[in-house]
Amino acid sequence: MSTPAAASVPVGASASAGATASNDPSEGELRDVSVVSADALRGTAPAAEGRHAAGPAELGPRARLWPSLVAVYRAQLSRARVARIPLLFVATFQSVGIMILMRGVVDGGGEARAVVAGSAVLVVAFVALNLLAQYFGQLRASGGLDHYATLPVPPAAVVLGAAGAYASFTVPGTVVTAVFGCLLFGLPMTHLWVLVAVIPLAGAALAGLGAALGLLAPRPEFATLLGQLGMSAALLLGVLPPERLPQVVRLARDLLPSTYGVEAFARTFGERPDWGFVLGDLAVCAAVGVISLAVATWAYRRAAVR
Amino acid sequence: MCVVRALTKTYPAQRGRRGVPATPEVRATDDVTLDIRRGEIFGLLGPNGAGKSTLVRQLTGLMRPDAGRVEILGHDIVRHPERAARILAYLGQESSALDELTVSLAAETTGRLRGLEVRQARAERDAVLEELGLTGLAGRPLKKLSGGQRRLACFAAALVGERPLLVLDEPTTGMDPVARRAVWSAVDRRRAEHGTTVLLVTHNVIEAETVLDRVAVLDRGRVIACDTPSGLKEKVAGEVRVELVWRESAPLNVPEVAALRDRVVESGRRWTLRLAPEEARAVVATVTGGAAFAALDDFTLATPSLEDVYLALGGAVRQGLVRA
Numbered sequence: 001m002s003t004p005a006a007a008s009v010p011v012g013a014s015a016s017a018g019a020t021a022s023n024d025p026s027e028g029e030l031r032d033v034s035v036v037s038a039d040a041l042r043g044t045a046p047a048a049e050g051r052h053a054a055g056p057a058e059l060g061p062r063a064r065l066w067p068s069l070v071a072v073y074r075a076q077l078s079r080a081r082v083a084r085i086p087l088l089f090v091a092t093f094q095s096v097g098i099m100i101l102m103r104g105v106v107d108g109g110g111e112a113r114a115v116v117a118g119s120a121v122l123v124v125a126f127v128a129l130n131l132l133a134q135y136f137g138q139l140r141a142s143g144g145l146d147h148y149a150t151l152p153v154p155p156a157a158v159v160l161g162a163a164g165a166y167a168s169f170t171v172p173g174t175v176v177t178a179v180f181g182c183l184l185f186g187l188p189m190t191h192l193w194v195l196v197a198v199i200p201l202a203g204a205a206l207a208g209l210g211a212a213l214g215l216l217a218p219r220p221e222f223a224t225l226l227g228q229l230g231m232s233a234a235l236l237l238g239v240l241p242p243e244r245l246p247q248v249v250r251l252a253r254d255l256l257p258s259t260y261g262v263e264a265f266a267r268t269f270g271e272r273p274d275w276g277f278v279l280g281d282l283a284v285c286a287a288v289g290v291i292s293l294a295v296a297t298w299a300y301r302r303a304a305v306r
Numbered sequence: 307m308c309v310v311r312a313l314t315k316t317y318p319a320q321r322g323r324r325g326v327p328a329t330p331e332v333r334a335t336d337d338v339t340l341d342i343r344r345g346e347i348f349g350l351l352g353p354n355g356a357g358k359s360t361l362v363r364q365l366t367g368l369m370r371p372d373a374g375r376v377e378i379l380g381h382d383i384v385r386h387p388e389r390a391a392r393i394l395a396y397l398g399q400e401s402s403a404l405d406e407l408t409v410s411l412a413a414e415t416t417g418r419l420r421g422l423e424v425r426q427a428r429a430e431r432d433a434v435l436e437e438l439g440l441t442g443l444a445g446r447p448l449k450k451l452s453g454g455q456r457r458l459a460c461f462a463a464a465l466v467g468e469r470p471l472l473v474l475d476e477p478t479t480g481m482d483p484v485a486r487r488a489v490w491s492a493v494d495r496r497r498a499e500h501g502t503t504v505l506l507v508t509h510n511v512i513e514a515e516t517v518l519d520r521v522a523v524l525d526r527g528r529v530i531a532c533d534t535p536s537g538l539k540e541k542v543a544g545e546v547r548v549e550l551v552w553r554e555s556a557p558l559n560v561p562e563v564a565a566l567r568d569r570v571v572e573s574g575r576r577w578t579l580r581l582a583p584e585e586a587r588a589v590v591a592t593v594t595g596g597a598a599f600a601a602l603d604d605f606t607l608a609t610p611s612l613e614d615v616y617l618a619l620g621g622a623v624r625q626g627l628v629r630a
Binding site for chain 2: 059062063067071072074078079138139142143145146152157304
């Protein structure tokens with residue numbers, strides 16, 4: 001802590017060369033950078049140190065949950081413009097293609113409802129689960145989480161903001177798929193409004209799962225793999241009518257959170273939907289969403305401080 | 307301002323896997339003790355892999371040390387790592403969290419996450435972008451910018467929402483001279499107006515000599531010296547650095563040149579020698595006159611730099627520091 005005797009030498013003066021035959025232009029550029037000399041502040045420093053000795057300095061403000069959640073959400077949403085729009089098309093075309101394929105196998109009734117509901121929720125699984133798992137996996141591996149970890153932002157705001165944005169990305173694709181499916185299979189569009197509840201709740205469950213997988217996977221490749229597997233499961237177990245599946249696979253279907261979104265949506269195509277069951281299915285989605293987002297928040301904390 | 311005592315961090319040994327050789331236990335930070343004063347630009351200088359970034363990660367609360375103490379403005383960062391985010395702004399080496407945002411939104415969002423109100427965040431964003439000459443690029447995504455511009459945009463984000471301590475990990479990498487000057491004048495302004503302290507990580511010796519008030523030289527996790535740049539250079543004041551670049555290879559048939567052979571650090575056609583001034587004069591006289599001159603492409607005679615200090619203090623890595 002002693003004040004060095006040589007401190008009065010102007011900053012940069014010591015970098016001069018004696019005799020030089022080679023000419024290095026970069027040396028000159030940096031020499032004039034420091035306008036404030038080291039000595040200019042030396043006089044004020046001891047007084048400041050003395051003040052700190054009296055007690056810890058005041059901390060900067062903490063970012064509150066809602067404003068920071070909104071800021072993260074907005075920032076994530078803007079990424080769609082740059083990077084995600086092609087993928088949203090892929091998600092929608094994939095679901096529309098599956099419905100066209102299934103048109104040859106399925107002819108109306110309960111099976112058609114399952115196919116349309118499954119394809120619509122598949123868009124949510126593709127974007128919220130698969131893409132979010134990849135995003136967090138890559139962010140964690142590249143050290144991008146450091147950016148958030150060195151800001152006074154609640155972990156829940158980062159996870160919920162990103163999950164919310166990814167769930168929002170699914171809205172156009174899901175709606176397009178549902179409408180197209182209704183037209184293709186001749187299903188009533190009376191209760192399509194239920195998507196207002198299905199998308200956010202299935203979105204919360206799947207985005208939470210995706211975020212947790214992405215943040216817990218030890219390597220980004222695993223995060224990608226897990227996201228892909230989750231989406232494939234949602235595809236096979238959600239789109240195929242359950243009556244045709246063997247018992248073991250049906251059990252697996254019951255364990256997948258997207259199933260309840262599919263079921264809730266499929267029920268509303270009926271003549272007289274049983275709203276009690278619809279609510280029950282949506283409640284499962286909500287519960288899975290709360291748990292998986294809590295796990296994702298915990299995983300974020302764990303990933304941010306190593 | 308910032309007190310570091312006996313900080314130690316060890317990475318455990320890794321078992322080898324297929325295609326990945328086993329690595330032994332590594333002391334990334336080895337009993338580091340530092341004092342950073344208010345208002346100074348304090349540097350951590352060392353070659354790649356010296357443990358600079360690991361040390362900084364512990365100071366910013368991103369990594370828990372195995373042992374030791376870190377105190378910033380009276381707050382214990384080891385016990386309360388979350389407080390670091392409310393004291394300092396950190397510019398890491400990675401920009402992946404901001405890459406797909408526009409410059410303007412990256413700065414604004416960072417300000418909001420630093421606890422600013424919307425209006426305040428926007429006002430500070432505009433001021434900082436203007437100050438750094440980024441206003442013209444405000445609407446462009448970081449991903450589409452050149453490396454230096456992207457770095458400058460990340461630096462802008464770090465400045466939105468005033469903090470008493472700036473921790474900058476190689477902030478000027480890839481920047482052109484104009485951008486570098488913008489960075490250092492922004493730093494100087496904050497120093498003069500608010501007494502802002504800067505902790506700078508660098509492997510660039512020229513930058514270290516020109517902008518730092520004090521510098522800690524790191525080698526394999528240890529601080530091998532800590533003083534002002536000129537104070538450090540006094541340790542090797544009795545020496546002059548001579549660099550000889552040969553056209554093809556050294557003319558070892560000249561006896562004076564052959565005699566130097568075991569004292570040089572050889573790097574391709576380039577020979578580097580550290581000599582007493584009279585000796586250096588004699589060497590220059592030899593190679594610029596007589597038979598050796600025909601083989602000589604270029605030579606430099608210079609007062610020692612921090613790189614020479616690093617080597618004189620026993621620094622082990624020969625190629626890690628840059629002069630640019």
